[in-house]
Structure formats: structure tokens, C-alpha cells
Amino acid sequence: MLIVMKPNASEEQVNQIVIFIKDKGFDAHISQGEINTIIGAVGGKTIDTRNIELFEGVQEVIKITSSYKLASRMFQPEDTVIKVKDVEIGGEEFSLMAGPCTVESLEQIEITANKLKNMGVRILRGGAFKPRTSPYAFQGLGEEGLMIMRQVADKYNMLVVSEVMEISQIPLLVKYADILQVGARNMQNFNLVRELGYINKPVMLKRGLSATIQEWLMSAEYIMAGGNRDVILCERGIRTFENATRNTLDISAIPVIKKISHLPIIADPSHGTGLRDKVAPMSRAAIAAGADGIMVEVHHSPETALCDGAQSLYPEQFEKLIKDLKIIAPVVGKKL
Ligand code: PEP
Ligand code: MN
Numbered sequence: 001m002l003i004v005m006k007p008n009a010s011e012e013q014v015n016q017i018v019i020f021i022k023d024k025g026f027d028a029h030i031s032q033g034e035i036n037t038i039i040g041a042v043g044g045k046t047i048d049t050r051n052i053e054l055f056e057g058v059q060e061v062i063k064i065t066s067s068y069k070l071a072s073r074m075f076q077p078e079d080t081v082i083k084v085k086d087v088e089i090g091g092e093e094f095s096l097m098a099g100p101c102t103v104e105s106l107e108q109i110e111i112t113a114n115k116l117k118n119m120g121v122r123i124l125r126g127g128a129f130k131p132r133t134s135p136y137a138f139q140g141l142g143e144e145g146l147m148i149m150r151q152v153a154d155k156y157n158m159l160v161v162s163e164v165m166e167i168s169q170i171p172l173l174v175k176y177a178d179i180l181q182v183g184a185r186n187m188q189n190f191n192l193v194r195e196l197g198y199i200n201k202p203v204m205l206k207r208g209l210s211a212t213i214q215e216w217l218m219s220a221e222y223i224m225a226g227g228n229r230d231v232i233l234c235e236r237g238i239r240t241f242e243n244a245t246r247n248t249l250d251i252s253a254i255p256v257i258k259k260i261s262h263l264p265i266i267a268d269p270s271h272g273t274g275l276r277d278k279v280a281p282m283s284r285a286a287i288a289a290g291a292d293g294i295m296v297e298v299h300h301s302p303e304t305a306l307c308d309g310a311q312s313l314y315p316e317q318f319e320k321l322i323k324d325l326k327i328i329a330p331v332v333g334k335k336l
Contacts, residue, residue, distance in 0.1 A: 001026075002062040002075055003039040003052055013057030014039065020052070027225070031076045040075045042225065066260070068217040070224040071231070076262045082202050082230045084159055084178050087122050089202070089232060090264030094325070094334040095293030097161055097266065098318060099125035101308035102138065103145035109152045111300045115315040117156040119322055123179070124149065124158045125295055129165045130307065131185050138306045146176035153178075161204060161295075167195050174199055184209050184236055184271070187219050197226015204232040204266065204295075209239050209247070213256055220263060233257060233265040234295060235286075237272030246274020246311070249282050254289040265290075270297040270311045279313055280321045287328050296321075 003017055014037055018028040026044030030037060036059065049061040066072055081091035089095045098116050103109055103126040113124055128145030130138065141148070149160045159178040164170055165186060173180045179202045186192055187208035196203045203223050207216045220231045235254060237247025249272030257265045267286035269279045283294045299305045299312035313321070322336075329336040 001041045001049065001052075002064060002069075003041060004059045004062065005037040005039070005057050006059045007035050009037060009057030009059075013055065017052065017055055017058070020055070029070055029075075029224075033077060038075060040069055042069050067214070068221040068261075070229070071217045071220045071261050071263055073260055073262050078262060080229070080231075080262045080264060082232065082264065084202060087159055089266075090292050092333065092335045093292065094287060094329055094336040095123060095264075095266065096121045096322065096336075097123040097125050097293060097295040098298045100299045100305065101270075101297050101312065102127045102130050102306055103141050103148050104306050106148045106152070108300065109148050112298060112315070113152045113156050113158060115300070116298065116318075117158060119315075119319050121322075122158055123161055124153050124156075125161050125181075125297075127163045127181075127307075129163055129169055131163070131165055131183050132307075143172055143176075146172060150176045164192070164196070167192055170195060170199065174201055177201070179204050179232070181234075182206060182219075187211055187216065190219075190222060193219050193222040194226060197223045197228045199228060202230035202232060203228065204234050206234045206236045206268070207238065207250075207253070211238070213253055213260075217257075217261060220261075231263050232292075233261070233263050234268055235265060235272070235291075236268040245272075245278060247272055249273055249286075251282070251285050251289050254286065254291050258290050264292040266293040266295050267291045268295045270295070270308065270313075274311045276302070276311055276313060276317070279311065280317065280324070283321055284324055284328060287325050287334065288332060290332060292334075294325075 021041045026041040029040040082089045130140035161179040162177045163181040164173040181204045184206045237249045240248040269282035297312040302309040302312040
């Protein structure tokens with residue numbers, strides 16, 4: 001249920017409602033819009049909404065029928081803009097997140113970050129904990145990998161986005177990363193996403209391999225219900241019957257999400273297609289469809305990459321792609 005306050009409602013009037021609904025077993029989440037304050041009442045028992053409509057300062061009470069509430073555009077009509085240090089994600093910004101699939105060495109991250117920074121990239125990606133299909137494949141450098149990411153990102157004034165695979169890794173990721181990534185395989189790890197609701201760093205939630213948009217938003221809701229409103233969605237391709245590409249990047253999910261949710265959405269055409277030559281066209285499609293950014297795997301030497309070399313761009317290819325995206329950005333009202 002959403003309680004929309006009148007434009008001139010006082011803080012006192014908002015507080016009275018919060019006390020009332022909390023007493024009825026609801027959690028109160030306040031969203032300060034440009035004109036109205038909106039109180040989201042989540043949980044609790046069914047109550048007669050007229051009891052709330054009678055309070056001073058209330059404009060209207062809206063029942064939300066969708067199962068995700070805090071993630072919905074009804075609760076917050078304005079786009080969420082996430083500010084991390086001096087970088088903004090969402091709104092008018094088009095974000096570039098790039099780097100190797102996995103951290104392999106200090107030298108590798110140094111070479112890559114140096115090139116990316118010169119292209120204007122502010123968010124460095126690189127996994128230290130890798131969810132690999134095979135237990136025999138490289139599993140990541142763990143804390144050492146995170147230390148490398150932090151050290152190099154600080155040198156180039158970049159942010160670090162890196163994956164958290166389980167609850168026990170949260171403190172390490174909070175220590176070294178700026179944005180915690182939840183991988184596709186963990187989207188419905190409800191224990192993990194619930195815990196991420198209690199941290200004060202943004203979470204980038206990748207869409208599960210076979211998750212519907214509704215299920216994806218429900219996982220975002222888990223994080224938000226814990227108090228962490230800084231959730232970034234990432235469309236990374238879903239499993240379909242098609243096997244010409246590794247996954248099917250669901251471009252249509254971008255405008256669908258934009259309509260029903262205020263959360264920023266990033267496209268990952270690297271995992272979405274699995275093929276280097278498909279990354280640029282799908283990135284162009286993603287920005288044109290309204291994405292708030294892309295996350296792309298870039299490796300200085302893809303032939304020798306320990307993970308996902310075939311879908312990693314050479315730095316020069318990424319540089320060319322950025323030039324193309326800069327041409328499209330103004331058409332869709334984005335700054336790049
Ligand atoms: C990744 O981005 O490193 C990754 C493992 O992606 P996904 O979870 O989408 O497979
Ligand atoms: Mn990868």
C-alpha cells in the first residue's frame with residue numbers, strides 16, 4: 001500500500017502515519033518525491049484504507065497489486081540515481097563498466113585499467129570469486145584479487161564492481177569493492193540477497209538464467225526491504241532454445257523494466273552473447289533501448305585470458321564502441 005501525502009504535508013503528519021502503520025505490523029519506507037512524500041507500507045495485515053485516508057495530510061491511498069513494491073515505479077515515480085563517490089549511475093548518465101572477466105594478476109589489471117581510464121571508463125569490473133560451471137576451472141584469486149582491484153582502481157580514481165557469491169564473503173567485498181555484484185546463478189539465493197539489504201553499498205543484481213522479470217524484481221525487493229535502496233539491475237541474457245549465442249540478451253527487458261521500475265538497468269552483452277563480434281552491436285542496441293549503461297568484458301590479451309576470452313573485447317574494440325555509443329546517447333537523452 002502506498003500512502004501519498006499532500007504536497008504541503010508536514011513532517012509531523014508523515015510521522016503520525018508511520019507510527020500508525022507500524023503499529024499495524026507494517027514496515028514504513030519513505031520516498032521523498034519532487035512534489036509528494038510517499039510512504040510505502042509493506043507487510044502487515046489487510047487494513048481498511050479509509051482509516052488512513054482520514055489522517056491529516058493524506059492525499060490518497062493506493063493499493064499496490066504487484067508483488068514487488070519498493071522496486072516499483074508506483075512507489076517512486078522518479079528514476080533512482082545512485083551516487084558512488086563522484087560517479088552517478090542512472091538518470092541521465094550512461095555508465096561504462098569494463099574490465100576482465102576475472103582478476104588474474106596485478107600486471108593484467110594495471111594494463112587494462114590504464115587503457116580503460118584513458119577512454120573515460122570510471123567503473124572497473126573483475127571477479128575475484130568466480131562461479132564456474134566446472135569445479136576444475138579457475139575459481140578466482142579471492143581476497144588477493146580484490147586487493148589488486150582496489151589498489152589499481154584507487155590509482156586511476158575508478159570504482160570497483162566485483163561479485164559476491166556467498167554471505168561469508170560480504171565483509172571482504174564491502175571492504176574492497178564499491179559495488180557488489182550478485183551473479184546470475186545467485187539471483188534467487190534469497191539468504192544472500194536478504195543479507196545484502198543490510199549493507200550500505202550498491203548491489204548490482206544480475207538476472208537469473210531463467211528468471212522472469214517479475215522474479216528478478218522480487219529479488220531486488222529482498223535487498224530493498226532490508227533498507228538498501230541502491231540496487232542496479234543487470235540484464236545478462238537468458239536461456240532460450242537458441243544456441244547460436246551463449247545466451248539470448250533480452251533487449252526488450254530494458255523498456256519493460258523502465259516502465260515498471262525506477263531502478264537503473266545495465267546491459268551485459270558479453271555474457272549475453274558469449275561472442276566478441278556480437279558485443280558491439282548488442283551494446284548499441286542496449287543504449288538505444290534505454291539502458292543506463294553497459295558492462296563489458298575487456299582483456300588486453302583475450303587469447304590468454306583465464307576465463308571468457310572469446311567474449312572479451314580487445315581494448316581498441318571497446319574504444320571504438322564508446323565512440324559509437326557517444327553518437328547514439330543524445331538521441332535517447334543520455335550523457336556519455
Ligand atoms: C560475471 O559477470 O563475472 C558473471 C559471472 O556473470 P553472470 O553471473 O551473468 O554469468
Ligand atoms: Mn565472464
